[in-house]
Each structure stands twice: as structure tokens, then as C-alpha cells.
Amino acid sequence: MPAIPARNTGAHVVYAELKRRILSLELKPGERIYEPAMATELQVSRTPLREAIRRLISENLLEQQPTGGVVVPVLDEAEISELYEVRAAVESLMARNACLKATPADLDELRGILARNAALVEFADDAMKQGMALHARIALIAGNSWAGRFHDQVSSQMERYRHYTNSTQRRRDQALAQHRALVEAIAAGDPEQAANMAFDHVMGARDAAVRAISGKNGAAS
Amino acid sequence: MPAIPARNTGAHVVYAELKRRILSLELKPGERIYEPAMATELQVSRTPLREAIRRLISENLLEQQPTGGVVVPVLDEAEISELYEVRAAVESLMARNACLKATPADLDELRGILARNAALVEFADDAMKQGMALHARIALIAGNSWAGRFHDQVSSQMERYRHYTNSTQRRRDQALAQHRALVEAIAAGDPEQAANMAFDHVMGARDAAVRAISGKNGAAS
DNA sequence: CTAAGCATACTTGTATACAACTATGCAGAG
DNA sequence: CTCTGCATAGTTGTATACAAGTATGCTTAG
Structure with a gap:
């Protein structure tokens, strides 16, 4: 029990899991993320999933394509x-x-x-x-x-x-x-x-x- | 007309507007943001507003409180x-x-x-x-x-x-x-x-x- | 056979309804 | 009088339904 309870919302869990997969290359560079499929896989609705995705985009761990749709950034x-x-x-x-x-x-x-x-x-x-x-x-x-x-x-x-x-x-x-x-x-x-x-x-x-x-x-x- | 059409979604507009208000101190440090009120004011639903808020949190321009609820960070x-x-x-x-x-x-x-x-x-x-x-x-x-x-x-x-x-x-x-x-x-x-x-x-x-x-x-x- | 245009399926973006949680004020017991 | 507990109002978190936009493959004209 941490001193600060530390909000453990679904979006946070999804964020952590996606981040883990990205950093471990389990999600391959260049791979696209489809929201419905990923939401189903992670057992949440698209809303918290999108929140996690947006956060990862801010941190440059995902990339938004001009056309709409996010991909794991390629390794350069x-x-x-x-x-x-x-x-x-x-x-x-x-x-x-x-x-x-x-x-x-x-x-x-x-x-x-x-x-x-x-x-x-x-x-x-x-x-x-x-x-x-x-x-x-x-x-x-x-x-x-x-x-x-x-x-x-x-x-x-x-x-x-x-x-x-x-x-x-x-x-x-x-x-x-x-x-x-x-x-x-x-x-x-x-x-x-x-x-x-x-x-x-x-x-x-x-x-x-x-x-x-x-x-x-x-x-x- | 930019070479890259540059997705201009509602969430992006809201993001830009909130960022402007935060940087100009129009939104005062310490002030809390209530989603329904702000959504009404900016004429969008809570969904794109929340997306903008999340992004600003990632950039440390908004702060999530442990209890839930976001405030403009106080100036230190x-x-x-x-x-x-x-x-x-x-x-x-x-x-x-x-x-x-x-x-x-x-x-x-x-x-x-x-x-x-x-x-x-x-x-x-x-x-x-x-x-x-x-x-x-x-x-x-x-x-x-x-x-x-x-x-x-x-x-x-x-x-x-x-x-x-x-x-x-x-x-x-x-x-x-x-x-x-x-x-x-x-x-x-x-x-x-x-x-x-x-x-x-x-x-x-x-x-x-x-x-x-x-x-x-x-x-x- | 090639290419342009269109129909269709699918994906993302947005709105709204619902559920869970937090805070505030009041009532009542100590 | 103070403090605990609870009811209630209000806020955030989540799910789902809908709208708008994008890509893909077929049809058809050249």
C-alpha cells in the first residue's frame, strides 16, 4: 500500500502494457495498431485504449500518420x-x-x-x-x-x-x-x-x- | 496549403487553444479544469477535450491529481x-x-x-x-x-x-x-x-x- | 490490357449514455 | 461541541453508438 494510492485506471494499465510491448519490440517497428482489434485483445473499450495511445504518441513511442492511424515508429x-x-x-x-x-x-x-x-x-x-x-x-x-x-x-x-x-x-x-x-x-x-x-x-x-x-x-x- | 495536409481534428484545435491559455496564464496556475464546463465552452464533446487534456498532461502543461481531476500546475x-x-x-x-x-x-x-x-x-x-x-x-x-x-x-x-x-x-x-x-x-x-x-x-x-x-x-x- | 471512377468495407473521430468514484454537508451519537 | 457515518450531488472513467473519412477492389470505358 503506497502512501499515495496512485490512480490505477484502465487507461494506465493499457498504457503500461503497450509501452512494455513497444520497448521490448514485441510490437514491431512499423507495425500499425488497429484500435478495435487491440481493444478486444486487451479487454477494454476503445476509449481507454485511445487515451493510452495518445499518451504514447506524446512520448514519441507511437507515431500518428498524416492519414490517420498510428504505427510503431521505425528504428532509425x-x-x-x-x-x-x-x-x-x-x-x-x-x-x-x-x-x-x-x-x-x-x-x-x-x-x-x-x-x-x-x-x-x-x-x-x-x-x-x-x-x-x-x-x-x-x-x-x-x-x-x-x-x-x-x-x-x-x-x-x-x-x-x-x-x-x-x-x-x-x-x-x-x-x-x-x-x-x-x-x-x-x-x-x-x-x-x-x-x-x-x-x-x-x-x-x-x-x-x-x-x-x-x-x-x-x-x- | 501545407505539403502535408496535417490532420486538423477537433482534438488538435482544442489542444492548441488550451495550450495557448495555459502559456498565457489565461488559465491561472492552480486552477482546476472541469470537463463538462470546458467542453461546453469550447463547443466540443468531452471526448476530444479529454484527448487534448491527456496530451497536455504528458507535456507537463497540466497536472493530474491523485484523486482524479486536473489542474494547471502552480508556478514554482x-x-x-x-x-x-x-x-x-x-x-x-x-x-x-x-x-x-x-x-x-x-x-x-x-x-x-x-x-x-x-x-x-x-x-x-x-x-x-x-x-x-x-x-x-x-x-x-x-x-x-x-x-x-x-x-x-x-x-x-x-x-x-x-x-x-x-x-x-x-x-x-x-x-x-x-x-x-x-x-x-x-x-x-x-x-x-x-x-x-x-x-x-x-x-x-x-x-x-x-x-x-x-x-x-x-x-x- | 490498362486506367479511371465508383461502390463497399473498414478505420478513425466524435458524441452521448452509463457506471464508478469523490467530495461535501447534514444528522446523530458520543 | 466534535466527530463519525451516511446520503446526495457532482465529477471523472468507460462503453457504445454514430458520423466522417480512408483505402481497397471491382467495374467499365478507352
């Missing part, structure tokens, strides 16, 4: 690079702010996450989750709710590209080292350096992702 | 600072990218905007519009559509705070000088410097806005 490889860049900009800001606001307790927390991260560096999925945990914690310390919101949106979008950007062991080691350096920069109280480290770290991830993709394409074609 | 002065920071991060990224991609023609375009801006520096409203035109052009040159989207959202939000942040003549002169320096940094092809100039420029605007607000409050209380 060039977009990955853009998303990483925006994430870099936002995380850079967060690192800067976190640096200015972090308490000793916050620093302990970050180092704790780092330690857990180090223990899991060889497992791709867990390592990624821990990495996200670190960034999430920094976001919290930074205390800029708008930055947090945009960061969440970008992260959701990137989720769809997960399959393209599988990390290598080498890349994970590098990321861990960069995370360590970032936390130490925050601890040192140098906001410029913290911002730069965060930016470069994410941009490094971007480059790795772009290479991974062009590699796959190059091999395939 | 602390939020202005957050919004400026996010804008700084995004514009900084855009400046960096624009620097890497700008063609000679692009540079001419930017300098042209600067010239028009200089001519209007004493008129607060026009100066602001020209300033936005410059940033919009840079966004276009940067060619990161996601950054552009987020930038638009932040700009919309800031619109609501316009009344608080009236610029002074001194501030406008300073902004013009910074814009000139930014364009020259882009022209010089130094992405780091361009990014830093854009960041510092917007952060300067943030500080001015924060001072203006605390000044008003200090004087009032």
Missing part, C-alpha cells in the same frame, strides 16, 4: 547517436549539479553502487542495471526534476535499441573505470571536471554503439 | 532555475554540433540574424524573438531532432514564467554580445568553446532571471 540507426548525445548533455548537467550538492552520505552511497557494479562487471545485463542505478542516484542528488524527466524519456527511447548495442567485456571494463573517475570527480568537488567526465563517458558509449551497429551492417551487407 | 520559482539549466545543457550540445556541421551559408545566415538582432536590441519583445530565432537556427544546423524536441518542451514551459523574467536593457546588451561571441566561436570551428559559450550564456540568463524574481519578492515582502 542515426537516431541512436542523437539520443546518446542528448543523454550526454543531460547527464553532464546532472553530474555538475550533483557535484555541487553531494553530501558525504551521498558519496558513500555512490561508492557503494560502484562496488556492486565492479562485482558484476562480467555480466552484461546486471552491469547495465548497476550502471543505470549509478546514473539514477546521481540524478537524484542533482535534484533537477526536469532533467530527470527528460533523462527518463531518453532512456525509454534507447531501450528500443538495446538489441543493437550489446556491450563487450572491454567496453564494460572501460565504463566501470569511467564511472569510478566520475564519482571521484564529484567527490573532489570539481563541477567542471565532473560534467566533462560524464559527457565524455556517454559520448564514448555512443561511439561504441555506433561502431557496433555499423559493424553488424558491414558484416551483413 | 525554483523550477525556473531548473528549466534554464536544462536549456543550457541542450543548447550547449546544439552549439557543439552546429559547430561541427555549419556550412559557410549557415554562418552567413547566423550573422544575418545577429544583425537584425542588433537593430532591435532596445525593444524587449522583438529582441527576445530574434534571440529565439538565433537559437532555433542553431538547432536546425545542429540537426539533432531529439535535442530540438526537448528544447521546444523546455521553451514552452519557460513561456509561463515570462512575466517574472522581464529583461533589462543591460541584460539585452549582454545577451547580444554573447550571441556574437557564440556565432564567432561556431565560425571558428572550435566545438568545445562554442559549447561552453552557449552553456555560460544560458546560465547567465538563469542568474539574471533568478535575481529578477528574488528582487521582486524581496521588494514585495
Whole structure:
């Protein structure tokens, strides 16, 4: 029982389910959504379904066609690079702010996450989750709710590209080292350096992702 | 006649009208929206109205209350600072990218905007519009559509705070000088410097806005 | 055989009716 | 007098019926 009961309306459930399917690629990019069929499948009427669809359109997780009708946006490889860049900009800001606001307790927390991260560096999925945990914690310390919101949106979008950007062991080691350096920069109280480290770290991830993709394409074609 | 017919459904019209009222503060912060009354006023049924409302909630221009019912979000002065920071991060990224991609023609375009801006520096409203035109052009040159989207959202939000942040003549002169320096940094092809100039420029605007607000409050209380 | 026009089926957009839920005020017990 | 419980009015959430628009395939003229 959450402190705030948190409205659990049908439209919300449908929204969550559709979002899950989109991010997991269960709903394939390019696929069109027909309201009556989907409503039947999800056991609701078209009204709450439409509400969920509209919301997903706002979040760029569905696309309205000029002719009327919605489709799952196609994956555009060039977009990955853009998303990483925006994430870099936002995380850079967060690192800067976190640096200015972090308490000793916050620093302990970050180092704790780092330690857990180090223990899991060889497992791709867990390592990624821990990495996200670190960034999430920094976001919290930074205390800029708008930055947090945009960061969440970008992260959701990137989720769809997960399959393209599988990390290598080498890349994970590098990321861990960069995370360590970032936390130490925050601890040192140098906001410029913290911002730069965060930016470069994410941009490094971007480059790795772009290479991974062009590699796959190059091999395939 | 636009090349793309651009679906003009009732829900879209309602969306635009509500957004206009929210941004202009015609709908006052804290005010609740009752669907039947608003639907009658806008001469549509509740269905398209609700669709518009949902979309505005997604964009954080309306707020859903836990109990059910939507209100116009209250203006929180602390939020202005957050919004400026996010804008700084995004514009900084855009400046960096624009620097890497700008063609000679692009540079001419930017300098042209600067010239028009200089001519209007004493008129607060026009100066602001020209300033936005410059940033919009840079966004276009940067060619990161996601950054552009987020930038638009932040700009919309800031619109609501316009009344608080009236610029002074001194501030406008300073902004013009910074814009000139930014364009020259882009022209010089130094992405780091361009990014830093854009960041510092917007952060300067943030500080001015924060001072203006605390000044008003200090004087009032 | 090709292409234009039309009829038809289907999809989305809107209105309205109904159900579930929330808040407010009053009555009555403590 | 205060607080609890309930009745009632009003609001939001959902379903369904209808209207408007879109695409598809057939028919027919060239």
C-alpha cells in the first residue's frame, strides 16, 4: 500500500502494457495498431485504449500518420547517436549539479553502487542495471526534476535499441573505470571536471554503439 | 496549403487553444479544469477535450491529481532555475554540433540574424524573438531532432514564467554580445568553446532571471 | 490490357449514455 | 461541541453508438 494510492485506471494499465510491448519490440517497428482489434485483445473499450495511445504518441513511442492511424515508429540507426548525445548533455548537467550538492552520505552511497557494479562487471545485463542505478542516484542528488524527466524519456527511447548495442567485456571494463573517475570527480568537488567526465563517458558509449551497429551492417551487407 | 495536409481534428484545435491559455496564464496556475464546463465552452464533446487534456498532461502543461481531476500546475520559482539549466545543457550540445556541421551559408545566415538582432536590441519583445530565432537556427544546423524536441518542451514551459523574467536593457546588451561571441566561436570551428559559450550564456540568463524574481519578492515582502 | 471512377468495407473521430468514484454537508451519537 | 457515518450531488472513467473519412477492389470505358 503506497502512501499515495496512485490512480490505477484502465487507461494506465493499457498504457503500461503497450509501452512494455513497444520497448521490448514485441510490437514491431512499423507495425500499425488497429484500435478495435487491440481493444478486444486487451479487454477494454476503445476509449481507454485511445487515451493510452495518445499518451504514447506524446512520448514519441507511437507515431500518428498524416492519414490517420498510428504505427510503431521505425528504428532509425542515426537516431541512436542523437539520443546518446542528448543523454550526454543531460547527464553532464546532472553530474555538475550533483557535484555541487553531494553530501558525504551521498558519496558513500555512490561508492557503494560502484562496488556492486565492479562485482558484476562480467555480466552484461546486471552491469547495465548497476550502471543505470549509478546514473539514477546521481540524478537524484542533482535534484533537477526536469532533467530527470527528460533523462527518463531518453532512456525509454534507447531501450528500443538495446538489441543493437550489446556491450563487450572491454567496453564494460572501460565504463566501470569511467564511472569510478566520475564519482571521484564529484567527490573532489570539481563541477567542471565532473560534467566533462560524464559527457565524455556517454559520448564514448555512443561511439561504441555506433561502431557496433555499423559493424553488424558491414558484416551483413 | 501545407505539403502535408496535417490532420486538423477537433482534438488538435482544442489542444492548441488550451495550450495557448495555459502559456498565457489565461488559465491561472492552480486552477482546476472541469470537463463538462470546458467542453461546453469550447463547443466540443468531452471526448476530444479529454484527448487534448491527456496530451497536455504528458507535456507537463497540466497536472493530474491523485484523486482524479486536473489542474494547471502552480508556478514554482525554483523550477525556473531548473528549466534554464536544462536549456543550457541542450543548447550547449546544439552549439557543439552546429559547430561541427555549419556550412559557410549557415554562418552567413547566423550573422544575418545577429544583425537584425542588433537593430532591435532596445525593444524587449522583438529582441527576445530574434534571440529565439538565433537559437532555433542553431538547432536546425545542429540537426539533432531529439535535442530540438526537448528544447521546444523546455521553451514552452519557460513561456509561463515570462512575466517574472522581464529583461533589462543591460541584460539585452549582454545577451547580444554573447550571441556574437557564440556565432564567432561556431565560425571558428572550435566545438568545445562554442559549447561552453552557449552553456555560460544560458546560465547567465538563469542568474539574471533568478535575481529578477528574488528582487521582486524581496521588494514585495 | 490498362486506367479511371465508383461502390463497399473498414478505420478513425466524435458524441452521448452509463457506471464508478469523490467530495461535501447534514444528522446523530458520543 | 466534535466527530463519525451516511446520503446526495457532482465529477471523472468507460462503453457504445454514430458520423466522417480512408483505402481497397471491382467495374467499365478507352
